[in-house]
Amino acid sequence: MKKWILMLIFVLIASVLIPHQSQVNASTNLNDISANHRAYKEIMYLVDRSIVNGYDDGSFKPLKQVTRGEAAAMLGRALKLDGTKKGTHFSDVGSNNMASGYIVALVNKGIISGYSDGTFRPNNVLNRGEMAILLNRAFNFGGQNATTAAAALMQKGIAQGYPDGSFGAQEKIVRADFSIFLARSLNESFRIKSDEVSFSTTMYVNTGSDTLNLRKGPGTSYASISSLKSGTAVAVASSASGWSHIKVNGVIGYVSTSYLSTSKPSVSPNPIPVVKSNLTVIIDPGHGGKDPGATGNGFLEKNVVLNIGKHMQDYIEKTPINVKMTRETDKFVELADRAKFASRNDGDVFVSIHTNALNGSANGQETFYYASTAAVNPNVKSSRALSIYLQARMQEVWDLKNRGVKAGNYQVLRQNTVPAALVEIGFIDSTTDIQYIKDEADRKAMGKALFLGTLDYFYHYEGRTDVLPYYKTVGAAPSYKRH
Numbered sequence: 001m002k003k004w005i006l007m008l009i010f011v012l013i014a015s016v017l018i019p020h021q022s023q024v025n026a027s028t029n030l031n032d033i034s035a036n037h038r039a040y041k042e043i044m045y046l047v048d049r050s051i052v053n054g055y056d057d058g059s060f061k062p063l064k065q066v067t068r069g070e071a072a073a074m075l076g077r078a079l080k081l082d083g084t085k086k087g088t089h090f091s092d093v094g095s096n097n098m099a100s101g102y103i104v105a106l107v108n109k110g111i112i113s114g115y116s117d118g119t120f121r122p123n124n125v126l127n128r129g130e131m132a133i134l135l136n137r138a139f140n141f142g143g144q145n146a147t148t149a150a151a152a153l154m155q156k157g158i159a160q161g162y163p164d165g166s167f168g169a170q171e172k173i174v175r176a177d178f179s180i181f182l183a184r185s186l187n188e189s190f191r192i193k194s195d196e197v198s199f200s201t202t203m204y205v206n207t208g209s210d211t212l213n214l215r216k217g218p219g220t221s222y223a224s225i226s227s228l229k230s231g232t233a234v235a236v237a238s239s240a241s242g243w244s245h246i247k248v249n250g251v252i253g254y255v256s257t258s259y260l261s262t263s264k265p266s267v268s269p270n271p272i273p274v275v276k277s278n279l280t281v282i283i284d285p286g287h288g289g290k291d292p293g294a295t296g297n298g299f300l301e302k303n304v305v306l307n308i309g310k311h312m313q314d315y316i317e318k319t320p321i322n323v324k325m326t327r328e329t330d331k332f333v334e335l336a337d338r339a340k341f342a343s344r345n346d347g348d349v350f351v352s353i354h355t356n357a358l359n360g361s362a363n364g365q366e367t368f369y370y371a372s373t374a375a376v377n378p379n380v381k382s383s384r385a386l387s388i389y390l391q392a393r394m395q396e397v398w399d400l401k402n403r404g405v406k407a408g409n410y411q412v413l414r415q416n417t418v419p420a421a422l423v424e425i426g427f428i429d430s431t432t433d434i435q436y437i438k439d440e441a442d443r444k445a446m447g448k449a450l451f452l453g454t455l456d457y458f459y460h461y462e463g464r465t466d467v468l469p470y471y472k473t474v475g476a477a478p479s480y481k482r483h
Helices: 002-017 040-048 068-078 100-108 128-139 146-155 175-186 301-316 335-344 380-397 440-461 465-474
Strands: 201-205 211-215 224-229 233-240 243-248 251-256 280-285 322-325 349-356 365-369 402-407 420-427
Touching (some): 040 175, 068 128, 224 251, 280 335, 301 322, 301 420, 335 349, 349 380
Parallel strands (some): 365 402
Antiparallel strands (some): 201 233, 243 251, 365 420
16 A cells, blocks of 8 residues: 555656646657648658647647747748747747747748737737748748738649639638648648649759759758759759759759859859959958867857858959968967958958857847947948948858848957958857858858858949959859948
8 A cells, every 4th residue: 555655656746847848749650640641741741850749648739720829930940940938029928938939030030020019919820811921931932912922822832722712811720731831831842733843944053163962852951862063954943041942864852042053154274364363352260279269069160160261262262363361270360460461461351250159049140340440440431341242142141140230349350451341150059050050061152152242342342343254153143232
């Protein structure tokens, strides 16, 4: 009898100490989703990627209506946004709300918004029209309102209308249908008539001497199917969030959009005249040696920025522009020496590369310039213009929060003698930003972006039309004028 009482006490204590969760990661044995369920493949696809979950009782509840808070959480996970719980400016979404981090991230990207009374109404049920607008904003499908957003989803084979020809915009959305639409948005192989997707746009792989990975899905987490050489012609069906759905030699997959161009790259050994330019770019990979810089997710800032700096250097060296680096190895360089490096090497611009960190609580990209003429560097307007063009190009290649162009009192900027900018490519301790920072292909894309941002500055701000041919080395074109 005493033994039975002790066992009962143990069970009761355990039930108190083990935290209860309303949802848990589901597995393939969800008790209310069988293999012949209409949404089985899509739900399992999302479950495998921890985008949707099941419940404690082993169910998925496919007919349960989706609230705005739940939709925000699923969209945020699908877009690999930072879901860390945090305070919001909405009166009805506290920092303990399970979707608070995703809501903040989605609001910052302009994907979702609250109401005029300062509320978000996370428990309001989402209807099909609202769902269509959210998916269009999240995946850049183009629809601006419920009508055009619904049309875009139907045109792309993501959604179907009702037999009467309507989309049913006011109908409430349930978990099964939301899973179907989200999976189809992420992976075109799930779409209606996916075998009839039109790969109608011809583009070319442009990677210089490197190859480009053709992947099974839109992201570096998907396995590589094959490697494509620079100059390979590919048929493109669509592009979204930095990835293009392509077909080449009968094989369908995804590649990074930043390595595609509309014109075939030149195979000439010297496509650009060998006469050297009178322009010199100074690249400053931050930290080094005894100074590791920021750390996070197993990475050191000094190594990441040196890698990106070398990629930027490689792109510049394909043109007649001169390039110098404050460090090319893992060595420590004093801040004062970095600032003087540009004048000693007749530099025209100075680009300092860094990663950010804030205890894992922040993410995004930002660029700094020194805004006072009282210091050594009087180049306020030109430094700001350089920062604007670099920030814009960074935003093109990595889908991260835009923290903007700002004034910053950094020695490498303040004590410089040429137009100077300090770029923070992302937060190394962010679970969102590290998805780009850790990937070599994404780091190379960042080096290319910084190269193009520098060209944009020379072309638009300095009026150097002689740099126009240099865009062709990567199959690119000037941005529009931003400063």
